[in-house]
Amino acid sequence: MAPRYGTRSRYRFSPALAECLRRPVSRLVLTGALLWSQPIPAIPAATPSLEYGVKAVFLLNFTKFVDWPPAAFPVADAPLTICILGDDPFGRAIDQVVEGESVNGHKIVVERLRADEQKSCQVAYIGNNGTIPAAFSAPGSTVLTVGEGDDFLHQGGIVAFVIDSRHVRFDIKLRAATNAGLKLSAKLLSVARSVEK
Amino acid sequence: MPIRQKLVLIGMATTTVALILAGIGIIFADFLLFRGYLRNDLSALTRIIADNTTAALSFDDPAVASEALASLHARTHVVTACVFQVSGKLFAKYTRAGATAACPAPQLGERIRFDEGVLIVSRPILLNNRRLGTLVLVYDLGEIYERVQLYGATVITVFLLSTFVAFLLSSRLRSLIATPIIELARVTTRVSKSRNYGIRAQKFSGDELGVLVDAFNEMLSGIQSRDNELREALMTREAALEDTQKARQSLEATVASVAQLNAELRTSNDNLARSNEDLERFAFIASHDLQEPLRMITIYSQLLIRRFANVVEPQAAAYIENIESGTERMRALLADLLAYAEIGARVDAPAQPVDLNLVVRKVRENLSLAITESGAVITVAPLPVIRGLKSHFTPLFQNLIGNAIKYRGELPPKIDIGATRMDGDIQIHISDNGIGVAPEYHSRIFVAFKRLHTNKIPGTGIGLAICQRVVERYGGRIWVESDLGQGSNFVFTLPANLVATANGEQT
Numbered sequence: 001m002a003p004r005y006g007t008r009s010r011y012r013f014s015p016a017l018a019e020c021l022r023r024p025v026s027r028l029v030l031t032g033a034l035l036w037s038q039p040i041p042a043i044p045a046a047t048p049s050l051e052y053g054v055k056a057v058f059l060l061n062f063t064k065f066v067d068w069p070p071a072a073f074p075v076a077d078a079p080l081t082i083c084i085l086g087d088d089p090f091g092r093a094i095d096q097v098v099e100g101e102s103v104n105g106h107k108i109v110v111e112r113l114r115a116d117e118q119k120s121c122q123v124a125y126i127g128n129n130g131t132i133p134a135a136f137s138a139p140g141s142t143v144l145t146v147g148e149g150d151d152f153l154h155q156g157g158i159v160a161f162v163i164d165s166r167h168v169r170f171d172i173k174l175r176a177a178t179n180a181g182l183k184l185s186a187k188l189l190s191v192a193r194s195v196e197k
Numbered sequence: 198m199p200i201r202q203k204l205v206l207i208g209m210a211t212t213t214v215a216l217i218l219a220g221i222g223i224i225f226a227d228f229l230l231f232r233g234y235l236r237n238d239l240s241a242l243t244r245i246i247a248d249n250t251t252a253a254l255s256f257d258d259p260a261v262a263s264e265a266l267a268s269l270h271a272r273t274h275v276v277t278a279c280v281f282q283v284s285g286k287l288f289a290k291y292t293r294a295g296a297t298a299a300c301p302a303p304q305l306g307e308r309i310r311f312d313e314g315v316l317i318v319s320r321p322i323l324l325n326n327r328r329l330g331t332l333v334l335v336y337d338l339g340e341i342y343e344r345v346q347l348y349g350a351t352v353i354t355v356f357l358l359s360t361f362v363a364f365l366l367s368s369r370l371r372s373l374i375a376t377p378i379i380e381l382a383r384v385t386t387r388v389s390k391s392r393n394y395g396i397r398a399q400k401f402s403g404d405e406l407g408v409l410v411d412a413f414n415e416m417l418s419g420i421q422s423r424d425n426e427l428r429e430a431l432m433t434r435e436a437a438l439e440d441t442q443k444a445r446q447s448l449e450a451t452v453a454s455v456a457q458l459n460a461e462l463r464t465s466n467d468n469l470a471r472s473n474e475d476l477e478r479f480a481f482i483a484s485h486d487l488q489e490p491l492r493m494i495t496i497y498s499q500l501l502i503r504r505f506a507n508v509v510e511p512q513a514a515a516y517i518e519n520i521e522s523g524t525e526r527m528r529a530l531l532a533d534l535l536a537y538a539e540i541g542a543r544v545d546a547p548a549q550p551v552d553l554n555l556v557v558r559k560v561r562e563n564l565s566l567a568i569t570e571s572g573a574v575i576t577v578a579p580l581p582v583i584r585g586l587k588s589h590f591t592p593l594f595q596n597l598i599g600n601a602i603k604y605r606g607e608l609p610p611k612i613d614i615g616a617t618r619m620d621g622d623i624q625i626h627i628s629d630n631g632i633g634v635a636p637e638y639h640s641r642i643f644v645a646f647k648r649l650h651t652n653k654i655p656g657t658g659i660g661l662a663i664c665q666r667v668v669e670r671y672g673g674r675i676w677v678e679s680d681l682g683q684g685s686n687f688v689f690t691l692p693a694n695l696v697a698t699a700n701g702e703q704t
Contacts, residue, residue, distance in 0.1 A: 054257075058256060061255040061256060064255065064324055064325055065252060065255070103325060104325075170256075185252070187248075187249065187251060187252030188252055188256075190252055190253075190261055191252045191253055191255075191256040191258045191261050
């Protein structure tokens with residue numbers, strides 16, 4: 001499959017990633033190596049799927065294109081917490097992805113919460129069958145809510161993973177982000193599959 | 198080459214060289230500046246592109262990266278641009294329409310290098326200081342060469358135009374300098390050919406050329422005035438020369454006539470001296486030879502009186518006595534005349550010291566009868582010793598002292614003799630208290646045979662003439678200081694070099 005440069009291919013997988021995704025789980029190592037300068041250690045066989053490996057990387061990368069207001073952190077050098085509410089589809093993969101990572105001086109940590117648990121989070125992943133806690137969707141919550149499927153945005157979420165032509169993409173609801181007091185980078189918007197006002 | 202062409206040449210050469218150098222400088226500077234500018238420009242451009250691809254790399258979206266790269270098509274000199282992943286794998290690529298360039302391998306740091314007509318920029322794509330990949334951009338340097346060509350064409354056009362304009366301008370402007378110089382050269386040639394220093398150069402401007410013209414004119418007027426002065430001086434000199442020649446001619450004539458006069462004078466002088474000598478010799482011989490017949494007359498008249506005193510009548514005896522006294526007077530006259538002539542005669546005898554004191558003593562002895570008779574008192578101060586002949590000085594003093602006694606007044610004579618030194622002379626005086634001499638006769642008394650008292654007092658009339666002759670022979674003068682009845686003071690001088698000893702008495 002020859003790359004066709006100069007044509008619009010927003011809704012298509014990049015050839016490199018597509019190939020990776022078609023390959024067995026161990027290929028994720030390659031994907032990680034492609035995306036990051038420091039190689040991700042081999043993911044154990046217990047990893048749920050290649051799809052969530054990619055999503056784990058995306059979760060981390062979101063933190064680099066989102067501006068949190070200083071009020072979002074209890075102290076200036078507090079860690080940036082990625083909370084996983086309810087079921088955890090990532091397993092060890094996400095821990096390995098965020099290991100040693102930091103954004104703007106905030107160390108990135110992963111917290112797994114029960115669905116009803118209340119905690120200070122900057123990013124909240126709410127998997128399938130989960131609902132967004134009211135505290136996270138409240139105006140000025142400064143929580144980047146990430147979920148699955150088109151419905152998530154209707155619930156008031158900000159970013160929703162979608163599978164498009166076997167590629168992991170995401171949609172963004174801009175008003176929800178603004179409502180939450182977050183500023184999304186134009187670059188992030190440019191790579192989103194669709195941006196809802 | 199005339200100065201007009203030289204000036205045009207200078208102007209053109211200066212313009213040409215300046216333009217060529219300026220053109221080269223501009224092109225070279227622009228080349229360097231543009232390279233620097235291009236470097237900065239591409240650095241900024243790649244930074245923007247790299248930044249725009251961070252999200253695409255983060256979320257694995259090559260389409261977005263390609264879109265970001267596609268914006269480069271506005272920069273026509275970008276040949277190709279590629280985004281590489283960290284692994285070195287090509288992520289996205291842009292190629293200029295019609296170009297088939299491959300992307301060079303990515304470099305680790307930011308690098309810009311020139312390579313065979315292209316500029317290759319390699320820039321890491323960073324996000325939060327983490328490297329996501331590398332952007333490589335190939336920029337063709339045609340732009341630079343286009344610019345150089347454009348500049349070159351501009352410079353050549355400007356060069357040709359300005360050369361043309363410079364030619365026109367310098368053709369016009371050269372007259373500013375050339376015309377005064379040519380005028381000056383023309384005037385110089387005219388002056389040197391015609392030697393007319395009245396010509397003046399025309400002044401065109403107040404600059405250095407004007408100053409030159411002024412100086413030249415000034416020089417000409419200087420030469421002119423000097424020329425005139427020279428001519429006048431020459432004329433004056435010629436006139437003066439003529440005068441001098443005339444004066445010399447007249448002088449020569451005068452000299453010739455004077456020489457002739459001199460010769461005549463010498464001749465007449467010689468004649469005179471000869472006749473004078475002849476005369477003196479004649480007088481000497483006459484007075485000497487006349488004595489013999491005179492003595493005969495005297496002897497025979499005495500014999501007549503002695504032998505025939507009783508025979509002759511008293512009347513005849515008286516006549517004979519008259520004859521005798523007459524012959525006696527004649528004898529005295531002849532003796533004086535002889536003495537006068539002797540003084541003038543040449544004497545071969547050498548000069549000897551003559552003590553004037555002894556001379557005076559001898560004279561007093563000679564005149565002792567007259568002195569006794571008259572009761573004269575003679576006082577003599579010490580007199581010098583003179584080199585000369587005793588036979589000359591004895592008559593001198595004897596005449597003067599004799600006169601002093603002879604021409605005495607009522608009182609017995611008082612005669613004073615003395616010598617004083619006056620300047621270079623010895624002055625000797627013989628003064629008396631006699632009858633004196635009236636001033637009108639002061640010079641006449643020294644002439645022979647000029648007697649004042651013809652009959653009253655006997656005398657030959659030669660005495661003072663002898664005195665004058667002696668004094669003048671020794672180079673002195675004799676005069677008298679006197680008035681009638683006031684006594685006389687006869688003074689004569691002798692040159693001091695005749696003095697042998699100041700005072701003869703003391704030797």
